[in-house]
Amino acid sequence: MKNERILMAHGSGGRMSQQLIKEVFQAAWNNEIMESMLDGAVFDLGTGRLAMSTDSFVITPLFFPGGDIGKLAVCGTVNDLIACGARPVYLSAAFIIEEGLPISDLRRIARSMAETAMECGVKLVTGDTKVVERGKADGVYINTTGIGLIPEGIDYRPARIKPGDKVIVTGQVGDHGLAILAQREGLSFGTPALSDCAPLVGLEGIMNRYGGSIRCMRDPTRGGLATALNEIAAQSGRGIRVREADIPISPVVQGACDMLGMDPLYMANEGKMIIFAASECAADILSDLRRLPGMENAAVIGSVIPEPAGMVLIETELGADRILGILEGEHIPRIC
Amino acid sequence: MCLGVPGRIIEMKENYRAIVDVNGNRMEISVRLTPEVQVGQYVLIHAGFAMEIIDEDAARETMQLLLEVMEYGQL
Amino acid sequence: MASYSQRLLQVIRSTNREISLMEVCGTHTMAIARSGIRELLPPNIRLLSGPGCPVCVTSQGDIDSVIEMVRREEVILLTFGDMMRVPGTRSSLQEERSRGADVRVVYSPLEALKIAENNPDREVVFLGIGFETTVPTVAVTLEEAREAGLHNFSLFSLHKLVPPALELIMSDPEIRVDGLICPGHVTAVTGLRPYETLAHKYGKPCVVTGFEAVDILEGIVMLIHQLQNSTARAEIQYKRVVKPEGNPAAMDAIWRVFETAPSRWRGLGMIPDSGLQLRDEYAAMDARRKFNLPEMEDIPIKGCICGAVLTGKKIPTDCALFGRSCTPLEPVGPCMVSQEGACAAYYRYTPGKRKVLE
Numbered sequence A: 001m002k003n004e005r006i007l008m009a010h011g012s013g014g015r016m017s018q019q020l021i022k023e024v025f026q027a028a029w030n031n032e033i034m035e036s037m038l039d040g041a042v043f044d045l046g047t048g049r050l051a052m053s054t055d056s057f058v059i060t061p062l063f064f065p066g067g068d069i070g071k072l073a074v075c076g077t078v079n080d081l082i083a084c085g086a087r088p089v090y091l092s093a094a095f096i097i098e099e100g101l102p103i104s105d106l107r108r109i110a111r112s113m114a115e116t117a118m119e120c121g122v123k124l125v126t127g128d129t130k131v132v133e134r135g136k137a138d139g140v141y142i143n144t145t146g147i148g149l150i151p152e153g154i155d156y157r158p159a160r161i162k163p164g165d166k167v168i169v170t171g172q173v174g175d176h177g178l179a180i181l182a183q184r185e186g187l188s189f190g191t192p193a194l195s196d197c198a199p200l201v202g203l204e205g206i207m208n209r210y211g212g213s214i215r216c217m218r219d220p221t222r223g224g225l226a227t228a229l230n231e232i233a234a235q236s237g238r239g240i241r242v243r244e245a246d247i248p249i250s251p252v253v254q255g256a257c258d259m260l261g262m263d264p265l266y267m268a269n270e271g272k273m274i275i276f277a278a279s280e281c282a283a284d285i286l287s288d289l290r291r292l293p294g295m296e297n298a299a300v301i302g303s304v305i306p307e308p309a310g311m312v313l314i315e316t317e318l319g320a321d322r323i324l325g326i327l328e329g330e331h332i333p334r335i336c
Numbered sequence B: 001m002c003l004g005v006p007g008r009i010i011e012m013k014e015n016y017r018a019i020v021d022v023n024g025n026r027m028e029i030s031v032r033l034t035p036e037v038q039v040g041q042y043v044l045i046h047a048g049f050a051m052e053i054i055d056e057d058a059a060r061e062t063m064q065l066l067l068e069v070m071e072y073g074q075l
Numbered sequence C: 001m002a003s004y005s006q007r008l009l010q011v012i013r014s015t016n017r018e019i020s021l022m023e024v025c026g027t028h029t030m031a032i033a034r035s036g037i038r039e040l041l042p043p044n045i046r047l048l049s050g051p052g053c054p055v056c057v058t059s060q061g062d063i064d065s066v067i068e069m070v071r072r073e074e075v076i077l078l079t080f081g082d083m084m085r086v087p088g089t090r091s092s093l094q095e096e097r098s099r100g101a102d103v104r105v106v107y108s109p110l111e112a113l114k115i116a117e118n119n120p121d122r123e124v125v126f127l128g129i130g131f132e133t134t135v136p137t138v139a140v141t142l143e144e145a146r147e148a149g150l151h152n153f154s155l156f157s158l159h160k161l162v163p164p165a166l167e168l169i170m171s172d173p174e175i176r177v178d179g180l181i182c183p184g185h186v187t188a189v190t191g192l193r194p195y196e197t198l199a200h201k202y203g204k205p206c207v208v209t210g211f212e213a214v215d216i217l218e219g220i221v222m223l224i225h226q227l228q229n230s231t232a233r234a235e236i237q238y239k240r241v242v243k244p245e246g247n248p249a250a251m252d253a254i255w256r257v258f259e260t261a262p263s264r265w266r267g268l269g270m271i272p273d274s275g276l277q278l279r280d281e282y283a284a285m286d287a288r289r290k291f292n293l294p295e296m297e298d299i300p301i302k303g304c305i306c307g308a309v310l311t312g313k314k315i316p317t318d319c320a321l322f323g324r325s326c327t328p329l330e331p332v333g334p335c336m337v338s339q340e341g342a343c344a345a346y347y348r349y350t351p352g353k354r355k356v357l358e
Helices: A015-029 A069-083 A103-120 A175-181 A203-213 A224-236 A251-260 A279-290 B060-074 C002-013 C026-035 C060-070 C093-098 C109-118 C135-147 C162-170 C184-190 C193-202 C213-228 C248-257 C280-285 C306-310 C342-349 C353-357
Strands: A049-057 A087-098 A123-132 A140-150 A166-169 A214-218 A239-243 A274-277 A299-305 A312-315 A321-323 B005-012 B017-022 B025-030 B042-046 B049-053 C019-025 C045-052 C075-079 C102-105 C123-128 C153-157 C179-183 C206-209 C234-236 C258-265 C269-278
Touching: A015 A103, A015 A123, A049 A069, A069 A087, A069 A103, A069 A140, A069 A203, A069 A214, A087 A103, A103 A123, A103 A140, A166 A279, A175 A251, A203 A214, A203 A279, A214 A224, A224 A239, A224 A274, A224 A312, A251 B005, A251 B017, A251 B025, A274 A279, A279 A299, A321 C026, A321 C342, B005 B025, B017 B042, B025 B042, B025 B049, B042 C184, B049 C135, B049 C184, B060 C002, B060 C213, C002 C213, C019 C026, C019 C162, C019 C184, C019 C213, C026 C045, C026 C179, C026 C213, C026 C342, C045 C162, C045 C179, C045 C306, C060 C075, C060 C093, C060 C153, C075 C109, C093 C102, C109 C123, C109 C135, C109 C153, C123 C135, C135 C153, C135 C248, C135 C280, C153 C269, C153 C280, C162 C184, C162 C193, C162 C269, C179 C184, C179 C193, C179 C213, C184 C193, C184 C206, C184 C248, C193 C206, C193 C234, C206 C213, C248 C258, C269 C280, C306 C342
Parallel strands: A087 A123, A239 A312, C019 C045, C019 C179, C075 C102, C075 C123, C123 C153, C179 C206, C206 C234
Antiparallel strands: A049 A140, A087 A140, A166 A274, A166 A299, A214 A274, A239 A299, A312 A321, B005 B017, B005 B042, B017 B025, B042 B049, C258 C269
16 A cells, blocks of 8 residues: 555545555455455354444553554453353454554554454454544544354353352453553553453353353453452342452562552453352362463452342451442552 | 552662662662662652662561560460 | 461450550551451451541642643643542542643652653643652652753642641540551651650650551550550651651752641641742742632532541541442542542441441
8 A cells, every 4th residue: 555654535435445444454354254345244143142242442552562452352352252151253343543543553453353363263254444533533443343152051141140159260460451551651660561461262161161150251351350340249139259368460460559559450451251150160160271371370269148239348368358349430540 | 648669779870760670560760869779779669769778677576575575464 | 477467466456445546647548448457456446547648638729729720721730640539619630631631640750850841832730749758759859850940840739747737636635546556658758756746745655657457457556555554655667667767868858849838738727837838949830829820718518527537536437428429439528539538448448338328
C-alpha cells in the first residue's frame, strides 16, 4: 500500500477501504469464510448449545510488554467463551481506526490476531473497519464477538456453585494490570512484569475430564480477582471465603502495588481463570492445571460458604475475616 | 497517611538521583533527603524520594524482652 | 510469623483494663482494617481513628478553590490519585476532568518537573497534599524547579502539620483517649520531640508504630505496657525506620521553602499554625497568588459526623449517612472519600455491617 498511514479515505467504503481489508486483514487471516467477502459470515455449526460473547478493547499503549491490542482482542473474547464452557469456533473483529495510524502498526496487530487465533483454533470470519478523524480515537479500538460450541454435559453457571465447593485460580494475579500501569505518564518505573495475556484453550482438556464437577468459571479481567469473586457471590447468592496467604501473587507485582498504594486483587488479568469445582475433585484439577504451560502457580484459594450470602470474605494473615469488596471507582495510584 | 516501601539502592546517579530496586521493579528516586546513603543500603521510599535509611536489625531484641516481662507479669 | 502475632495478641488479650487507643495515621487505619486487627482485639480495647489522613481533612472550600483553578484552560493540574474523588461543594477533580480539565495523576512530585519542562506553554500546578512525610519531597521539588528556572511551575499547598491537630484533640475534655499509636512515616521526618511534648503535657503514652500488622500489634503491646506501669513516654516501635532525632535534612528542606499558616481542617475547623504556605521567596511559585484565587467558604454537610469521627468521639457506624447516602462510590464526607478514611476502611473491611444495614 502506497500510504503508510491511515487516511480518512481508508474509511470511505471505496477502493481504499477494500484495499485495506484485503492487504491488511485478509492477508493475515486468510480463510474461506472471510474471503467470500459477504455482508456477514455464513457457516454450519451442526446442532447443540452455543455461547456468544462480545468485548471491546481500548488500551494504551497498543503494544505492551507481553502482548498487544490484537492478541488481547482475541484472548479476551476466547476466554469469555471458555468461561461459559464453550469451545470457541468463530470470531468477528471490528476496528475503529484513528486517522494517521501507521499501517505497519495495523499489520502487526492483524498478524498478532491471526497467530493468537491459530493458537486457539478459532477463525476470524467477518469484520469491519471504520476510520475516525485524528484525535477522536486512541490509535485503534477493536471489538471482537465470538461464537463457541458447548459440549454435552457442560453447564457452567454461578447458580450451580454449592457450599463446600473449592475456588481455584489458574495462576498469579495482577501482572497484566501492572504491566499496563507501568507504561503510564507520571509513573516512570520499570517493571519486569509482563501482561499475562493468553488464550486459555488449554483448559479444554480439564473441562472435558471433570465435566459437571466444575460448576462455574469466570475470567478475572477488569476489576481483578476481587471483583470477579464478588460477581459470582452476588449471582449465586452464596458466600465465598478465600485465604489471603493462598492467593498467588508474584513479589514483583506485590512490591509495585505496595509502592503505588494499589491492591493486586483489583488489578486486571488477561490470561487467568477462576474455577469453582466440587471439593472432591479440587486436588486432581489442581495437579492437572499445574502441568499446563503458564499455570504452574495455580492454587486453591478458598471455598464456597452458605453465609454471608452474596459476599466475599478474606482471611487475613492474622486469621481474621474481612470483607473483600468490589472495586469502587477507578483504581489509581495513591500516596496515602 | 503516607505509604512507604523499602527499596534497595542499586546505582547512584548525578544530581542526587539513584536507582532503587523494589522486589525487582526499578525506579529512579531522589536521595536528597538521605544524602549519606550508599549503594546496597535499603531506604524507605515515599513519593519518589528516599526518606530514611532502613536498619533492619534495630529493635527486635528490646521487643522480645518486653514480651517476656509482660507474659511473666501475667502468671 | 503467624505464631509471633498470636503471641502478641495473647499478651494484648490478657489485659482487663478498659483502654481506648487512637491510631492517628490513616495508613494505620487502613492497615488495621485490612488485617482485621480490630475484630481480633477484646472488647475492652478500642481503637479510634484519628485525623491522620491528609485527603480526609482537606476542607471543601479548599477543593472548591482548586476546582476554580483547573477550569482555566492553561492549567495542567498534577495530583496524587487520592485527591481525584474528594468532593468540593458541587464537583470533584474527577468530574472536572470529565468536563475537559487537564488533571493528571502522578506518583512523585519529581514527575511534575518533567511535565512542566515538556509543556512550556502551559501552567503546570502541583497539588500539594500531605503531612510532614510528603512535604520535604515537595520542598525539594520546588527548589529544583527554581534552580532549573521553570517559570510555568507552581504549587497549590494544602499541606498540613500533624502535631497541632493532635494538640487540639488531646486538649479536648470530651475525648477519652488513653494513648496514641503515632504515625511512623511522619515521625521519621519530625523525630520524637513533638510526641515527647504531648506525652508529657497530657500524661498519655505515645508509641511511634510501623505499618505491618505485626508492627501495629507490637505498638499496642508497648502502649498497654506503659498504661499498666502508669508511664507516659514517647517511644518508638518502628525503630528500623524512625530515629529519635527524625530526619534533619528533611526538616530543613521544609523550613527553607515553607512557613506555618492557619489551616482549615475538614471536621476540625481552623487550626492555627497547622498549615504550610510558601515563603515569600517562593511567591512566584505559589499557585494561590499566581492565579489570584479567592478563599472559598466551607458549607457544612448536613448529617455528616466526620468531625466527630476524625477526633475519635464517634465511630463511622454511628453516622446516619454511613452506607446509605454515603458510600465509597458516592461519598459525602471526607472519611468516606479517601481509601484510608475511617469510614471507607470500615465500609470496605468490616464483616456483618452490610447485613445490619439491609
